Amino acid sequence: xxxxxxFNNAATSFPKPPEVIQAVTQLLECGGFxxxxxxxxxxxxxxxxxxxxxxxxxxxxxxxxxxxVCFGLNASDGLNQVIHGLLLGGDHVITTEFxxxxxxxxxxxxxxxxIDVDYVPCSKEGVFAFNDLEKLINPxxxxxxxxxxxxxxGTIAPLREIGAxxxxxGIMFLVDASQxxxxxxxNMCQDKIDALAFTGHKALFGPTGTGGVIFNTETDFWxxxxxxxxxxxxxxxxxxxxxxxxxxxxxVGTPNIVGVAGLKAGLEFIKKKTLSAIREHDMDLTQQLCAxxxxxxxxxxxxxxxxxxxxxxxxxxxxxxxxxDLSVILAxxxxxxxxxxxxxxxxxxxxxxxxxxxxLRFSMGLxxxxxxxxxxxxxxxxxxxxxxxxxxxxxxxxx
Amino acid sequence: xxxxxxxxxxxxxxxxxEPCTQxxxxxxxxxxxxxxxxxxxxxxxxxxxxxxxNEHVRSISNVASQVQxxxxxGICKIMCPKWEVIIARSGRIVVRRARSREIINLAVNxxxxxxDNCLI
Numbered sequence: 009x010x011x012x013x014x015f016n017n018a019a020t021s022f023p024k025p026p027e028v029i030q031a032v033t034q035l036l037e038c039g040g041f042x043x044x045x046x047x048x049x050x051x052x053x054x055x056x057x058x059x060x061x062x063x064x065x066x067x068x069x070x071x072x073x074x075x076x077v078c079f080g081l082n083a084s085d086g087l088n089q090v091i092h093g094l095l096l097g098g099d100h101v102i103t104t105e106f107x108x109x110x111x112x113x114x115x116x117x118x119x120x121x122x123i124d125v126d127y128v129p130c131s132k133e134g135v136f137a138f139n140d141l142e143k144l145i146n147p148x149x150x151x152x153x154x155x156x157x158x159x160x161x162g163t164i165a166p167l168r169e170i171g172a173x174x175x176x177x178g179i180m181f182l183v184d185a186s187q188x189x190x191x192x193x194x195n196m197c198q199d200k201i202d203a204l205a206f207t208g209h210k211a212l213f214g215p216t217g218t219g220g221v222i223f224n225t226e227t228d229f230w231x232x233x234x235x236x237x238x239x240x241x242x243x244x245x246x247x248x249x250x251x252x253x254x255x256x257x258x259x260v261g262t263p264n265i266v267g268v269a270g271l272k273a274g275l276e277f278i279k280k281k282t283l284s285a286i287r288e289h290d291m292d293l294t295q296q297l298c299a300x301x302x303x304x305x306x307x308x309x310x311x312x313x314x315x316x317x318x319x320x321x322x323x324x325x326x327x328x329x330x331x332x333d334l335s336v337i338l339a340x341x342x343x344x345x346x347x348x349x350x351x352x353x354x355x356x357x358x359x360x361x362x363x364x365x366x367x368l369r370f371s372m373g374l375x376x377x378x379x380x381x382x383x384x385x386x387x388x389x390x391x392x393x394x395x396x397x398x399x400x401x402x403x404x405x406x407x
Numbered sequence: 408x409x410x411x412x413x414x415x416x417x418x419x420x421x422x423x424x425e426p427c428t429q430x431x432x433x434x435x436x437x438x439x440x441x442x443x444x445x446x447x448x449x450x451x452x453x454x455x456x457x458x459x460x461n462e463h464v465r466s467i468s469n470v471a472s473q474v475q476x477x478x479x480x481g482i483c484k485i486m487c488p489k490w491e492v493i494i495a496r497s498g499r500i501v502v503r504r505a506r507s508r509e510i511i512n513l514a515v516n517x518x519x520x521x522x523d524n525c526l527i
Contacts, residue, residue: 332503333493337482340495394479 013344013380018159018187018321018351018371020209020216024274028213031273035266054265061272062255068275069185069204069222070195076223076230078258079268083186084110086205086221089258090182091115091151093233097122100148102141104165105359106134106158109352110205111184115153124148132360133312134163142173151180156194157187160356160367161311162294162321164192171200180229186210190278191319192287196222202229208267211286211373213274218267223254230254286374291315293372293381297322300385301370306392310360310367320376323367328395331368338368342387346370411519411526412447414512434505436515440498440522452526455496457481460525467521490514494522 014022039050062074071077080086091114095101101118103111105127115125126144130136141152152174154165167183174181182203185194189204190211196204201224208218223230231252238250239260251257278286294315301307306327312318326334335348349366350357357363370384441453457478464474464483475484481496490505492514500518505511 332501333482333484336493336495336499336501337480340497340499341480341482391480394477395475 010343013342013383015370015372015376015380015384016345016347017373017376018162018210018319018369019347021211021213021373023375024215024270025213025277027277028215028270028273032215032266032270035269057265057269057272058263061268061275064272064275064279065206065222068194068278069189069206070197070199071204071222071224072197073225073254075254076225078220078223078255079218079263080220080258081217081264082209082219083184083205083207086203086219087111087153087182087184088114089221089236090180090203090205090233091118091153092236094151094180094229095123098148099150100124100126100146101151101153102126102128102144102149103153104128104136104141104155105130105355106136106160106163106165106353107153107155107355108159108184108186109354110186111153111155112353112355127355130356130359132310134158134161134165134356134359135312136165138166138169138173141170145173145177145179149177149179151182153182153184155184155187157185157191157319157321158311158353158356159187159321160323160351160353160360160369162187162318162371163312164188164317164319167199167201174202175200175227180232187319187321190274190283190286191290193283196224197226200224202227208271208274212271213277214271215267217264218271221258225254230257233258235260281374289374290320290372293376293378294318294320294322296378296381297370297372297384300381301388304385304388304392306396307388310362320372322370323362324370325362325365325367326392328392331366334368334391337391338387341391342383344384344387411444411523412449414515414519433503434508434511436500436502436505436511438500440500442498453498454527455481455494455498455522456525456527457483457496460494460522463521463525470517485518487514492518494518 062077065077066074087110095118101115101123119125128136128141128144152170154170157164171181180202181200183201185204185206188194189206204222206219206222208214209216235250235257237260241251241256241260243256244251298309298313301309301324308325310323325331331348335346338344338346347369351369354363357366460483461476461478464476471485471487473486483494485492489510491503493501502511502514505514
């Protein structure tokens with residue numbers, strides 16, 4: 009089997025560390041007993057597993073209490089919980105043009121329920137001015153949502169100033185950490201983030217179907233959020249209403265125990281490797297990838313191209329091939345896996361001038377190497393040379 | 408004798424998705440020809456001969472508005488007014504811009520006819 013060159017870590021990280029695979033397998037072999045639903049020692053172990061995972065996550069993102077960690081399906085699930093649970097007709101929300109559809113779609117849906125939405129304009133690299141956000145605040149502003157890291161360009165948003173502003177004005181601050189959790193440091197207390205949506209299957213190395221929302225229990229915003237799902241929690245069973253305490257307020261039904269076991273192993277793996285070492289590795293590869301792609305004729309790089317201000321995501325377009333065609337060639341001929349298209353961020357691509365075809369995105373992770381990046385550069389050179397040449401290029405075969 | 412079966416779109420055969428990279432309402436079909444044939448009980452072939460395909464695509468200029476091909480990369484792109492398709496040597500076939508299932512059927516059967524004598 010040919011070597012796989014996986015450059016789609018912004019979608020899902022691959023491969024997973026052996027520790028994660030082992031944790032998942034072990035749990036399936038030993039029995040995935042449900043926490044809070046029984047009293048055997050196995051169930052106690054699962055309870056401990058959940059608590060340890062909450063503790064690791066809370067420490068990892070600088071949240072004050074592990075109880076604030078509410079598990080759900082993924083970041084979209086967490087974002088929906090806060091957006092739909094908080095907003096009421098007449099409320100105003102501010103977000104940015106570089107959000108994912110996981111924010112854009114709930115907000116556009118809520119526009120039909122008399123909720124006003126304003127988008128902070130961004131540069132084509134995904135940078136926005138703090139003043140532009142501040143100017144949009146009005147007396148009805150209830151929520152500010154910022155994508156910590158763009159999944160299209162990797163651009164990192166500054167959170168501290170926005171968090172301070174929101175706290176001062178009594179506005180809830182929700183951060184989408186889908187791309188940042190596990191890639192760059194996050195500190196909910198220092199940055200005054202009231203809620204942080206996260207996903208487990210990207211830079212946290214967990215399995216798919218893990219994620220949710222982490223609430224900052226230093227503020228009371230979580231108490232204002234209505235539950236959008238109700239059901240069994242294994243606790244307070246005599247009461248017919250949803251428990252009001254964290255985390256059970258927002259966790260219903262049997263949870264993804266196998267997933268949480270994998271996520272915990274992923275977090276422990278990061279702790280062992282250290283986030284700073286991972287960040288350094290990502291910055292090095294980003295620098296190298298930008299450099300090699302800049303040398304490919306007919307390729308345009310999008311985004312900041314500054315590893316200190318972005319994660320390991322590099323988006324490109326070609327003068328000769330659509331991103332979709334380039335992606336097929338890379339996959340079929342060279343076994344290089346990328347992601348083409350709009351990356352569920354249509355407003356970002358409109359701003360970048362790459363709508364509707366989108367870009368071709370290379371996104372790297374801890375298991376990518378300098379040799380792989382070099383290979384990508386060489387093969388991109390070959391594709392562009394070949395497609396441009398009269399012997400094998402466009403229109404050959406046309407009468 | 409024709410090697411490739413008639414293609415009829417249904418969810419059991421290949422996945423049809425509405426891509427975000429194309430205009431609203433357009434479909435995309437992305438599948439591997441050889442896996443498709445295996446499901447139909449037709450095994451033994453695993454590559455598309457691009458030398459032969461190169462000769463065959465010359466005959467479709469009345470249908471296609473543009474053909475782009477690279478034998479070296481093992482890629483052939485055919486654009487028609489109502490659909491476009493990219494064919495990889497490995498057998499991957501991606502149809503885009505088709506606005507109905509009928510057009511997908513039309514496009515894939517057109518490609519199957521083109522590929523019929525190019526399989527090794």
